[in-house]
Amino acid sequence: MTRVIIVGGGIGGLALAQGLRKSGVAVAVHERDRHRADRLQGFRIHINPHGSRALSDCLPPELFAAFVASGGKGGNELTFVTERMKRLLRLDEDITTGGSSAPEDGHYGVSRITLRQILLSGLEDVVHFDKKFERYELEPDGRVTAHFADGTSATGDVLVGADGGGSRVRAQYLPHAGRVDTGIVAIAGKYMLTEESRALLPPELRSGPLSVMPPKSCSMFVAPHELDGGVGVNDRDDPGALFDNTKPYVFWAFAAKREYYGTDVESLGCLELRDLALKMTTGWAPQLRAMVALSEVDTLTALPIRSAVAVEKWTSSAVTLLGDAVHSMTPFRGIGANTALRDAQLLCRKLVAADRGGPLVGGIAEYEAEMTGYGFAAVRTSLEAAQRAVGGTKAARLTSRGVFRVLDAVPALKRRAFGGFEDQDAVRER
Incomplete structure (x- = not known):
C-alpha cells in the first residue's frame, strides 16, 4: 500500500488528502498550525470551473454539496466599470459558465476560512497539527522521512510539499527555485x-x-x-x-x-x-x-x-510539490487556489494509480510534466495581468x-x- 505524507494543510494539500482518503490511499497531513481554528485570516476567493471540478472529484458528495451551498451570490458574473462607476463591460452568467448549470462547472465566491474548514471535515485522524516541517531524508529503500521541529518524524512512500509560497520542502528539494x-x-x-x-x-x-x-x-x-x-x-x-x-x-x-x-x-x-x-x-x-x-x-x-520564477524540469523522485509551494502567483487573475486544486486532482489520480500497482515515480513525473506546464503558464499570465492592472x-x-x-x-x-x-x-x- 502506498503511504503519502503531505506537508501543509492549506487548500491544495487538504483537497489532495480528501481525494486520497476517498480512494482508500493511506495519507497523513502535517500542518504547522497548532489548532484547526488557528488560520482564520483571509478574504473571499474565487473558485472557477477548474477548481470546482477538482473539488467535485476529490470531496465526498456531502462535502462538495456543502462547498456549493457555502458559495456567495453573484459569483458567475463579472462587471468592469470606471472609477466613476460607469459601466464598461458586463460578462453575464451564460458567458462565464458556458451555459452549463452543473454545480461542478460553476464559479463560486467563497470564504477562504470556510473552504478550509470544509476541506478539514472528516480528516480528524489524518491531519496532525503543530507539526513544523524542518527537513526530509531519502531512505535506502526509496521511502522518504519527514522530520519536524518537535523531534517527531513520519516515513512514507511519497512526500508532497504543499506548504505555501515559503515552502521549506521546496527550499530543500529545489533550492534554486524562488519568488520575486x-x-x-x-x-x-x-x-x-x-x-x-x-x-x-x-x-x-x-x-x-x-x-x-x-x-x-x-x-x-x-x-x-x-x-x-x-x-x-x-x-x-x-x-x-x-x-x-x-x-x-x-x-x-x-x-x-x-x-x-x-x-x-x-x-x-x-x-x-x-x-x-x-x-x-x-x-x-x-x-x-x-x-x-x-x-x-x-x-x-x-x-x-x-510571483514564482519558472524553473527547468527537474528529475522526478518520491518528493514532489503542489500549489504555491511550486508555482505561487499574483492574485490578479484569481487562479492561485484553482491551480492548487487542479494540482491536487491530477496528483491524486497519479497516486491512486500507483497504489493500484502503477509506477510511483513515473506517475509523479507525469504529474510534474503536466503541472509545470499549466502551472507556470498561470504564473506568467497572472503576472502579466498584474502589470496591466x-x-x-x-x-x-x-x-x-x-x-x-x-x-x-x-x-x-x-x-x-x-x-x-x-x-x-x-x-x-x-
Whole structure:
C-alpha cells in the first residue's frame, strides 16, 4: 500500500488528502498550525470551473454539496466599470459558465476560512497539527522521512510539499527555485454588510464582482460575499471550526506599484491604510470611497505581491510539490487556489494509480510534466495581468476602456471575444 505524507494543510494539500482518503490511499497531513481554528485570516476567493471540478472529484458528495451551498451570490458574473462607476463591460452568467448549470462547472465566491474548514471535515485522524516541517531524508529503500521541529518524524512512500509560497520542502528539494517581488502592493479590506450598512451601498457593489479600471496606473477589485440565507455548514458538529460564512461582507482591494503610494505602505497601521486608500481614490465615485471609509478597520491590510520564477524540469523522485509551494502567483487573475486544486486532482489520480500497482515515480513525473506546464503558464499570465492592472499610459488605458464599451454594446462581439470564458481564468480576486 502506498503511504503519502503531505506537508501543509492549506487548500491544495487538504483537497489532495480528501481525494486520497476517498480512494482508500493511506495519507497523513502535517500542518504547522497548532489548532484547526488557528488560520482564520483571509478574504473571499474565487473558485472557477477548474477548481470546482477538482473539488467535485476529490470531496465526498456531502462535502462538495456543502462547498456549493457555502458559495456567495453573484459569483458567475463579472462587471468592469470606471472609477466613476460607469459601466464598461458586463460578462453575464451564460458567458462565464458556458451555459452549463452543473454545480461542478460553476464559479463560486467563497470564504477562504470556510473552504478550509470544509476541506478539514472528516480528516480528524489524518491531519496532525503543530507539526513544523524542518527537513526530509531519502531512505535506502526509496521511502522518504519527514522530520519536524518537535523531534517527531513520519516515513512514507511519497512526500508532497504543499506548504505555501515559503515552502521549506521546496527550499530543500529545489533550492534554486524562488519568488520575486513584483513591486506591486495592494491595500485590502472588508465592508461588513449589516441591515444599516447594506442600504448605504448601491446594488452594483453588492450584486457581483466588479473590476474598476481608472485612467491612472492603479486598479481596484470589489466582490461581495453574501449568502442566500443559511446553508447548514455553520451548524456542523464542531463548534471550534469557527465558520464565518454567516457574516456577509464586500471585499475590496486597491492595487498600485509601491512607489505610486509615495510612502512605505507596508509599515502602516490599519487606520493609516484606510486613509491612504481614500487619498489614492480622490475623485472616484462616492459609493466606492464610502465603501473604503466605512470598512471594518481591523480588516485593512497591505499585501505585497510576489510571483514564482519558472524553473527547468527537474528529475522526478518520491518528493514532489503542489500549489504555491511550486508555482505561487499574483492574485490578479484569481487562479492561485484553482491551480492548487487542479494540482491536487491530477496528483491524486497519479497516486491512486500507483497504489493500484502503477509506477510511483513515473506517475509523479507525469504529474510534474503536466503541472509545470499549466502551472507556470498561470504564473506568467497572472503576472502579466498584474502589470496591466497597475501599468500602461493613460492613453492606452482609455483605449482599453473604449474597446470594452464597444464589446459591451455588441453582444455578438462580446461572445466572440469571451467565448470559452468558463475555461479561461478571468480577472478575479484572491
